[in-house]
Amino acid sequence: MSLVEKYRPKSLDEIIGQDQLKAKIRNILVKDYLPHLMFVGDPGVGKTSLAHIIAQEKHYYLIEMNASDERGIDVVRHEIKQYARTKTIGDYKGKIILLDEADNLTADAMDALRRTMERYEHITTFIFTVNRPERVIDPIKSRCAIFYFKRLTDADVLKRILFILKNERISVDLKNPKIKAGLRELIRYANGDLRTAINMLESVITKEKTITEESILIEEKPQNVQQILQTVLDGDFETARNELQKLYIQNRYGTNAIIEQLYDALSKADGLSDAVRIKIYEKLGELERNLKLGTNPIIQLTSFLAFLWIVQYVKVPSECPLVAKGS
Structure with a gap:
């Protein structure tokens, strides 16, 4: 299992850097009705993870799709509509369709999706994750409670990185100036994207479960x-x-x-x-x-x-x- 998956937040408390947003989500979770939700923010801030946590807390069945891969009107008319109209089976209390990167849907697909949301609202809740909200049509946004995620600070990312290093028992000399500088550069290049930071971290950990000057400094990094x-x-x-x-x-x-x-x-x-x-x-x-x-x-x-x-x-x-x- 990759470190990204292993350390994906499993509860609201594990979502970092979003205290005000989490307080609002807690208010939603105690209510019987779950509205359509839209999570807006840069990659790697916890949008998708929060959707899974909500499904878990509400005991809702969750279906996840990525609009970057399936962005056309046919997907909405057939796959998404079929999922939306299907009644929840088992002991689940409801159903969520999580549509990642929904801002990548075509205009026709968004218009068809709006009608699907209206027709099956009584049995299906939609959660959208969005990087560029201006690309989503107003009729969809007006049907959602919209939450804006803050970009994670370097301090937020560093705290999580250090937690992972400790938990994984990775040998790293944080007093070594070259290793310290390498970690600092890693965090800077991640630019608030925790997923990117963890992926980069995994790439510099050696098979002996250590981080060396060579492993962290020889990585080719993009220009800033x-x-x-x-x-x-x-x-x-x-x-x-x-x-x-x-x-x-x-x-x-x-x-x-x-x-x-x-x-x-x-x-x-x-x-x-x-x-x-x-x-x-x-x-x-x-x-x-x-x-x-x-x-x-x-x-x-x-x-x-x-x-x-x-x-x-x-x-x-x-x-x-x-x-x-x-x-």
């Missing part, structure tokens, strides 16, 4: 956002694009986290005139707006990197749409 920004400003667009896609796809950085770090990195970037920096800030604001409208993140992020390269290396007229104010 500040490094990516500097890479494209230095003229290497291809490397910057590949590293940014790696952050988003492989390391599952949320777009909100990337936007925030781009703002921060831009303020620290060297070699930019005030005029160019202002144009980039404007384009970054446009990127954030477009992402909130549900556009393709990879296309938008790549377009932003291309813009950075253009304003730094291509001489264009001031009236060019790429660099004009309000572009």
Whole structure:
């Protein structure tokens, strides 16, 4: 069993960094009626785990599906509708359909899902986990109690990592500056995603159940956002694009986290005139707006990197749409 599965929270008390949210969930659990729920937040903060805990506490049967894999209208019309209409068997008190990454459903699928929610509400509760709530249609959101998960702090992640190391009896010299620095980098790259942090931790534990300087420092880690920004400003667009896609796809950085770090990195970037920096800030604001409208993140992020390269290396007229104010 992987460490991620072994240390998946089994109770509300084991969900970390979400104290206010847990208090509200406890109020829901003591009531007979369980409303449709929507959990919003970055990857690795406990959304899916909380859905399983609710099912366990309420003694509901849970069916889990991932909308990234099954996102079309046919899945809603056939599989999800069939699950929703089926009465609960055995001694379960109810039924939950957990739809992970529901923001990846197509618009037609969401519209069909809305009707399914209405028709079978008396026997089926839906729980949605969502990274980008702006992509979910309002009729679905209005039928849900919505809970926003905070991003985990580095301190939250470190506390859990140290607990796992102790519980697994992993030999690690926390006084060794290189190992200490390696763990710090691991947590920083996880960026509040506990699942990523635990997966990375497992990859640096040797078969002798120890963490060494070699095991934790030889791991190839993706560039951070500040490094990516500097890479494209230095003229290497291809490397910057590949590293940014790696952050988003492989390391599952949320777009909100990337936007925030781009703002921060831009303020620290060297070699930019005030005029160019202002144009980039404007384009970054446009990127954030477009992402909130549900556009393709990879296309938008790549377009932003291309813009950075253009304003730094291509001489264009001031009236060019790429660099004009309000572009």
